[in-house]
Amino acid sequence: MSDGILVDLRVIWEALVRFFGLEALVLVIGLVVILAWVQVNALFLVWLERKVAGHIQLRIGPKEVGPFGVLQTIVDGIKLLGKELITPQPVSWLLFILSPIMVFTPVLVAFVVLPFGPHLIIRDINVGLMLIFAFGGINVLSILMGGWASNNKYALLGAIRSVAQNVAYEIPLLLSAMSVVVMSGTLSMQGIVEAQEGVWFIFYQPVAGLLYLIGATAETNRAPFDIPEAESELVAGFHTEYSGMRFGLFFLAEYTNMFIVAAVATTLFFGGWRGPFLPGPWWFLIKVYILIFGVMWVRWTFPRLRFDQLMNFAWKYMIPIALLNLLVTALVMKLVR
Amino acid sequence: MVNHSLLRPELRPPVQMALLDDILGIVRANSLWPMTFGIACCSIEMMAAGASRFDLDRFGAGVFRPSPRQSDVMIVAGTISKKMAPTVLTLYEQMPAPKWVIAMGNCAISGGPFVYDKQYAIVNGTDVILPVDVYVPGCPPRPEALIQGFLELQDKLTKGGKTNFIRHFKRWPRKEQP
Numbered sequence: 001m002s003d004g005i006l007v008d009l010r011v012i013w014e015a016l017v018r019f020f021g022l023e024a025l026v027l028v029i030g031l032v033v034i035l036a037w038v039q040v041n042a043l044f045l046v047w048l049e050r051k052v053a054g055h056i057q058l059r060i061g062p063k064e065v066g067p068f069g070v071l072q073t074i075v076d077g078i079k080l081l082g083k084e085l086i087t088p089q090p091v092s093w094l095l096f097i098l099s100p101i102m103v104f105t106p107v108l109v110a111f112v113v114l115p116f117g118p119h120l121i122i123r124d125i126n127v128g129l130m131l132i133f134a135f136g137g138i139n140v141l142s143i144l145m146g147g148w149a150s151n152n153k154y155a156l157l158g159a160i161r162s163v164a165q166n167v168a169y170e171i172p173l174l175l176s177a178m179s180v181v182v183m184s185g186t187l188s189m190q191g192i193v194e195a196q197e198g199v200w201f202i203f204y205q206p207v208a209g210l211l212y213l214i215g216a217t218a219e220t221n222r223a224p225f226d227i228p229e230a231e232s233e234l235v236a237g238f239h240t241e242y243s244g245m246r247f248g249l250f251f252l253a254e255y256t257n258m259f260i261v262a263a264v265a266t267t268l269f270f271g272g273w274r275g276p277f278l279p280g281p282w283w284f285l286i287k288v289y290i291l292i293f294g295v296m297w298v299r300w301t302f303p304r305l306r307f308d309q310l311m312n313f314a315w316k317y318m319i320p321i322a323l324l325n326l327l328v329t330a331l332v333m334k335l336v337r
Numbered sequence: 338m339v340n341h342s343l344l345r346p347e348l349r350p351p352v353q354m355a356l357l358d359d360i361l362g363i364v365r366a367n368s369l370w371p372m373t374f375g376i377a378c379c380s381i382e383m384m385a386a387g388a389s390r391f392d393l394d395r396f397g398a399g400v401f402r403p404s405p406r407q408s409d410v411m412i413v414a415g416t417i418s419k420k421m422a423p424t425v426l427t428l429y430e431q432m433p434a435p436k437w438v439i440a441m442g443n444c445a446i447s448g449g450p451f452v453y454d455k456q457y458a459i460v461n462g463t464d465v466i467l468p469v470d471v472y473v474p475g476c477p478p479r480p481e482a483l484i485q486g487f488l489e490l491q492d493k494l495t496k497g498g499k500t501n502f503i504r505h506f507k508r509w510p511r512k513e514q515p
Contacts, residue, residue: 050394058389064396064504065367071503072368072397079368079409082361084434086406231373236404243406243433 023123027112030122034111042255043073049255049296056300083244090151091241099146100242100249106135106142107256114263115189117273117280128189129181132264133174136219139257140166143228146250147238158237161307162228165218168314169225173215175322176208179329180268193272202269207325209269211318213291216261218314220254223299227307262291359500365409365435366494366501369487372408373401374428377415379442379477386480396504398487405431410490412483413467416444416451417460429467437470438463439486446472 016025047062047070054061062069087093113128115121125131140163147159181187183204184195195201202209218225229237239250266272266287273280275287305313371393375383386393393399402408405428417425429438440463443449448461463469470493473486488506495501 050399054392054394059392059394061392061394062397062399064506066503069395069397075364075397075503076368076400078360078364082364082435083409086431086433231403236402236407239407240404241406247407 026122030112031108034108034122037111038108038252038256041259042252043077045255045258045292046073046076046251048293052293052296053300056297077248080245080248085246086241086243088151088241092149092151095145095149096241097246099142099149100246100253102142102145103139103253104249104256106138107253107260109135110260113189114260115193115267115272116284120273120281121190124188124190126186126188126191129177129187129192129264129268132260133170133177136257136260137170139253143238146242150238150241152241154234154236155238155240158228158230158234158240161234162221162238165221165225165228165310165314168311169215169218169318172211172314172318172322173219175319175326176205176211176215177264177268179205179208179322179326182326182329182333189267189272192267193274196271196274200269200271200274205269205325205329207321208329209265211322211325212265212268213294214318216265217295217298218310220257220261220295222254222258222295224302224305225310226299226304227310230304258292258295259288262288262295265291359496362494362496363500363503366491367397367504369396369398369410369437369490370400370402370408371398371410371412372405372428372432373403374411375414376417376421376425377442377444379414379445382477382480383412383414383441383483386483391480391484393484393487396484396487396491396506405429406433408432409435410437410439410487411467412439412441413445413463413469414441416449417463417466418458419460420458422460422466425463426466437490438467439471439473439483439490440464440469441473441483441486442478443474443476446474449476 020028050072051061051069053059062072065072065075087096110132112122113125113131115124143162144159147155147157147162150156180192180201183201184192186192186195221228228234229239234240239247242250263284266284270287270291273284275283278286371383375381385391387399387401398410405411409432411429411432413425429436440446444451444459445463448456448459451459452461460466471486471490473482475482478486491501491504492498
């Protein structure tokens with residue numbers, strides 16, 4: 001009986017493959033898995049963030065809702081679904097409604113090229129790294145859109161700060177990624193992992209790795225670079241006017257972005273899915289969550305930078321160092337080869 | 338959300354979405370995000386309630402949102418002067434729909450020490466301008482008292498705490514009030 005069902009499934013699968021093609025099918029199934037994964041990941045990360053914050057501040061964090069408070073973020077999410085969606089009168093409503101959707105959609109695209117394991121990747125295209133950074137740029141655009149459409153001075157100021165910060169920090173981010181690309185000779189994510197056969201790139205490129213982590217923290221608008229939503233100056237930054245699940249989408253996008261920058265850092269500098277004993281995907285996830293834990297640690301330990309300090313740090317120190325690093329890497333690679 | 342069990346039988350609506358109402362009640366009770374907003378000295382105790390040793394975040398109420406659009410509970414922590422009252426009212430109106438108010442401290446309950454002859458500057462209690470759900474007495478109340486206020490609010494949303502089964506912490510059983 002069970003054999004018959006299996007045969008039937010195989011027939012159906014073959015028919016589907018013949019009809020749609022294997023690539024399209026993998027893409028569709030991958031997208032469904034990604035959508036589920038993004039939610040679960042965000043739920044886990046928000047819970048982790050509150051627990052880490054609690055323990056760093058000598059508190060316990062969420063504890064009463066479910067064992068160790070694990071149901072806390074689910075409860076928060078359902079509550080956000082049940083809240084009123086306020087669209088204030090003076091907003092330009094189309095942009096206002098589009099912005100949270102647009103901040104969330106490009107985040108999904110990056111998952112297509114993330115190498116979770118030696119075979120666990122939806123599509124290994126040869127410009128994978130560039131795809132991630134290109135779609136990361138849309139994020140900034142939608143934040144500006146939301147801030148502007150809100151017609152609120154705090155939201156607009158937060159959005160402007162976010163754009164200025166992202167423009168400044170994307171350059172060292174890309175330059176440090178470029179020095180890895182110069183070493184590996186490919187933009188494909190799987191190719192970069194394969195180039196780290198013996199030694200992780202963090203040992204060849206410690207400066208680029210550090211610059212990438214700093215830039216990634218700034219890219220995701222997290223403390224000490226969280227001036228776009230500095231609570232003491234701007235009420236809540238660009239999402240001041242957003243309520244309910246629209247705000248929830250911004251939240252979701254922020255935590256998924258954190259996962260993506262950590263995953264890219266893992267791929268570029270920490271050997272991707274490589275590691276002993278355990279299968280590839282486990283190592284990938286372990287490395288990613290260790291990096292995310294580091295980012296959270298930084299957030300709850302350091303105070304917020306002032307805006308001029310932030311810009312000076314990016315333009316006067318990080319970009320020259322990243323350029324120099326890229327130049328030296330290129331020279332050495334030319335001499336070695 | 339109106340808790341129908343608190344209403345007199347003839348005031349209850351004829352159709353209730355029983356299960357959905359219960360679920361929403363539980364969910365809202367366990368995720369009360371307060372607004373980052375303090376008027377006077379009681380707010381120092383409110384900050385202490387969020388910090389270590391008291392830790393409001395245990396009950397899911399530690400996410401102090403700076404924007405009224407994202408918060409559920411307004412803790413009126415302090416004296417409301419007549420000049421401040423319109424601002425407080427605006428903040429309340431900016432909050433999205435299921436929203437609650439905790440009046441913290443004697444000034445917010447009734448004007449406290451400011452009730453005397455020819456007093457011209459202080460609003461005598463939050464309930465003069467806003468619908469208040471929970472009163473937390475004290476001058477100022479200790480952080481434990483504010484946490485108690487939050488638990489009362491949770492009970493108010495979950496039929497006296499009867500449906501709040503996902504919370505581990507159980508209150509001391511109380512006598513049914515006539």
